[in-house]
Amino acid sequence: MATIYQVSDLAGVSLATVSRVMNNNAKVSDKTKQKVLDAMKELGYRPNATARSLASNRSDSVGLLVPELHGPFFGQMMGGTESELRDAGKHVIITTGHSDVDKEVDGIEFLLSRNCDALILHVEAVSDEYLIELHKGKVPIVIINRYIEEMADRCITLDNALGGYLITKSVLEKGHREIAYISGPKWKDDSNQRIKGHKKALEEFNVPFNEQLMYQGDFTQTGGCDGLTSLLDAGIPFTALVCGNDEMASGVLATARQKGMDVPKELSVTGFDNIIYASLLFPTLTTIDYPIRQMGHMAAKLVLKDVYDKKKLEIRHQFIPKLVERNSAIIV
Amino acid sequence: MATIYQVSDLAGVSLATVSRVMNNNAKVSDKTKQKVLDAMKELGYRPNATARSLASNRSDSVGLLVPELHGPFFGQMMGGTESELRDAGKHVIITTGHSDVDKEVDGIEFLLSRNCDALILHVEAVSDEYLIELHKGKVPIVIINRYIEEMADRCITLDNALGGYLITKSVLEKGHREIAYISGPKWKDDSNQRIKGHKKALEEFNVPFNEQLMYQGDFTQTGGCDGLTSLLDAGIPFTALVCGNDEMASGVLATARQKGMDVPKELSVTGFDNIIYASLLFPTLTTIDYPIRQMGHMAAKLVLKDVYDKKKLEIRHQFIPKLVERNSAIIV
DNA sequence: TTGTAAGCGTTATCAT
DNA sequence: ATGATAACGCTTACAA
Numbered sequence: 001m002a003t004i005y006q007v008s009d010l011a012g013v014s015l016a017t018v019s020r021v022m023n024n025n026a027k028v029s030d031k032t033k034q035k036v037l038d039a040m041k042e043l044g045y046r047p048n049a050t051a052r053s054l055a056s057n058r059s060d061s062v063g064l065l066v067p068e069l070h071g072p073f074f075g076q077m078m079g080g081t082e083s084e085l086r087d088a089g090k091h092v093i094i095t096t097g098h099s100d101v102d103k104e105v106d107g108i109e110f111l112l113s114r115n116c117d118a119l120i121l122h123v124e125a126v127s128d129e130y131l132i133e134l135h136k137g138k139v140p141i142v143i144i145n146r147y148i149e150e151m152a153d154r155c156i157t158l159d160n161a162l163g164g165y166l167i168t169k170s171v172l173e174k175g176h177r178e179i180a181y182i183s184g185p186k187w188k189d190d191s192n193q194r195i196k197g198h199k200k201a202l203e204e205f206n207v208p209f210n211e212q213l214m215y216q217g218d219f220t221q222t223g224g225c226d227g228l229t230s231l232l233d234a235g236i237p238f239t240a241l242v243c244g245n246d247e248m249a250s251g252v253l254a255t256a257r258q259k260g261m262d263v264p265k266e267l268s269v270t271g272f273d274n275i276i277y278a279s280l281l282f283p284t285l286t287t288i289d290y291p292i293r294q295m296g297h298m299a300a301k302l303v304l305k306d307v308y309d310k311k312k313l314e315i316r317h318q319f320i321p322k323l324v325e326r327n328s329a330i331i332v
Numbered sequence: 333m334a335t336i337y338q339v340s341d342l343a344g345v346s347l348a349t350v351s352r353v354m355n356n357n358a359k360v361s362d363k364t365k366q367k368v369l370d371a372m373k374e375l376g377y378r379p380n381a382t383a384r385s386l387a388s389n390r391s392d393s394v395g396l397l398v399p400e401l402h403g404p405f406f407g408q409m410m411g412g413t414e415s416e417l418r419d420a421g422k423h424v425i426i427t428t429g430h431s432d433v434d435k436e437v438d439g440i441e442f443l444l445s446r447n448c449d450a451l452i453l454h455v456e457a458v459s460d461e462y463l464i465e466l467h468k469g470k471v472p473i474v475i476i477n478r479y480i481e482e483m484a485d486r487c488i489t490l491d492n493a494l495g496g497y498l499i500t501k502s503v504l505e506k507g508h509r510e511i512a513y514i515s516g517p518k519w520k521d522d523s524n525q526r527i528k529g530h531k532k533a534l535e536e537f538n539v540p541f542n543e544q545l546m547y548q549g550d551f552t553q554t555g556g557c558d559g560l561t562s563l564l565d566a567g568i569p570f571t572a573l574v575c576g577n578d579e580m581a582s583g584v585l586a587t588a589r590q591k592g593m594d595v596p597k598e599l600s601v602t603g604f605d606n607i608i609y610a611s612l613l614f615p616t617l618t619t620i621d622y623p624i625r626q627m628g629h630m631a632a633k634l635v636l637k638d639v640y641d642k643k644k645l646e647i648r649h650q651f652i653p654k655l656v657e658r659n660s661a662i663i664v
Numbered sequence: 665t666t667g668t669a670a671g672c673g674t675t676a677t678c679a680t
Numbered sequence: 681a682t683g684a685t686a687a688c689g690c691t692t693a694c695a696a
Contacts, residue, residue, distance in 0.1 A: 282614025
């Protein structure tokens with residue numbers, strides 16, 4: 001691999017001049033510039049990002065931490081962030097946290113040690129305090145899908161409570177009064193916000209909340225399967241089943257079919273997220289649209305604005321969920 | 333951020349000793365080692381990976397290039413690779429190629445410039461020659477889902493032709509003789525291999541291949557929608573529709589339902605890949621299982637073996653597709 | 665076992 | 681406009 005030395009040699013100029021040409025951040029005469037460019041081409045020179053980053057303390061890359069690499073949800077988020085940054089000539093370094101404190105911290109430290117210019121984090125295990133502390137450090141961070149008062153201007157969130165409210169309200173408006181709920185894990189904030197919205201809607205319709213119609217799932221398909229089975233076994237009747245996300249709803253649909261239940265005739269089912277295949281399920285899933293890709297884009301824009309001086313970008317911190325009515329929930 | 337200097341100061345030892353402790357690759361007395369560790373803890377020292385990598389020409393991280401970050405297929409692949417490497421204490425740096433030559437090359441150069449210890453590539457636009465050339469360089473590379481004779485020992489592939497053969501054979505065995513096909517893009521190798529298998533099966537059953545029952549799609553859901561519409565419009569009857577992948581098949585299912593066609597009674601449909609929601613579609617999709625997550629794991633293992641000296645790992649270069657029979661294809 | 669010092673490939677601050 | 685040269689934070693012979 002050719003280095004800057006060899007380029008400067010071949011071009012007959014100093015190191016500094018070569019550096020100036022690559023960064024074009026200082027006047028270099030057209031003639032010498034051309035000599036340098038020619039030398040670079042001839043040698044197939046590619047700057048060493050590591051050395052560059054060590055010397056300049058910049059890296060033109062931003063770290064991205066997601067819980068998992070697979071799954072429809074994070075895929076969209078990563079895609080949004082990456083494309084936005086790439087268009088700006090920046091690179092993204094992705095790593096995972098697996099919703100585990102140690103792994104999240106480890107991932108963050110990895111990204112920091114790589115000299116990322118900024119961090120975009122979708123973390124769920126690490127504490128608010130840790131993030132606030134981290135925020136005081138030198139590297140700007142953006143939190144996605146989590147709201148922390150003390151650093152509100154660094155957060156990109158969805159109003160999950162509103163979403164929870166909207167979906168349950170739509171079920172109530174269809175006449176349902178016996179409504180079961182499969183939630184996400186209790187320790188996840190978005191999960192709780194959705195439940196909060198759910199309860200608010202119930203209250204508005206004077207429907208008492210029944211703890212026995214609540215099952216705590218884990219946001220996976222299997223969780224939905226288990227949830228339906230468990231709720232059915234409990235023996236308390238319900239005509240609608242609101243799920244904390246689409247993946248669990250898809251598990252519910254599959255299990256219901258297996259048990260010979262007709263959705264939506266015997267049971268209305270709803271999801272949350274509007275993942276890519278929600279409209280491909282049978283029946284097509286009534287759900288809440290979660291503009292996660294756009295939010296990924298926005299997180300990137302926030303970084304571009306703050307770190308890379310794209311002043312004119314408009315930042316929007318909170319996104320609004322929307323009801324998407326399809327065929328899995330009907331009038332009772 | 334504390335540096336190695338401050339640690340050596342506080343511990344009262346030399347730079348080199350601190351370095352030895354962090355890498356524990358040379359004898360250090362227990363006493364001094366403890367002093368160093370204490371100093372590190374006290375300062376909250378975190379080694380600077382950039383400097384480390386510059387000095388040692390290693391980075392403990394491997395570059396991963398995928399066409400897209402979203403989608404069920406690559407998500408599984410990245411997940412497999414990442415978890416395998418992470419368990420070995422290595423990190424993965426992910427970037428995208430978007431099936432575009434320039435972007436793929438750009439992505440590869442980015443990874444190289446980051447000093448990755450190895451590259452795992454899922455590339456489709458770049459030429460064989462380019463990869464062969466790249467392979468001659470200093471950084472070991474692994475190619476996933478693409479077979480290149482000259483570097484067969486660096487490739488992890490699936491026998492796509494066999495898969496294409498198996499799925500069409502299963503349809504033929506159900507008595508179908510008028511079989512339409514929606515393929516992936518012509519310029520993708522896997523797409524062509526699948527077609528090749530398809531044709532072989534037809535031949536075996538003495539069914540002439542009909543070019544007019546062939547539609548070239550793009551491996552996306554929309555491609556499937558358009559494909560079905562186009563094939564129907566052509567007016568040539570068919571009782572089965574074999575799709576080049578599951579995403580297109582899902583588009584076909586949705587469009588068929590929209591048109592009031594009953595799948596599988598009026599039309600048998602098959603996919604390829606067995607993506608995560610293939611069993612959630614209605615009807616559940618008969619398809620070919622593509623063990624992409626395992627292949628992601630294997631690519632990582634190949635790197636671990638070659639680059640990180642885990643000698644005992646067993647490497648498997650070619651994976652075998654398996655027929656998964658569900659409900660979308662029935663006896664005619 | 666420990667220390668010294670020369671890199672690693674850049675950037676950036678001075679001079680000129 | 682260009683050139684020397686000292687960082688950047690670490691690894692690694694080579695000495696001691």
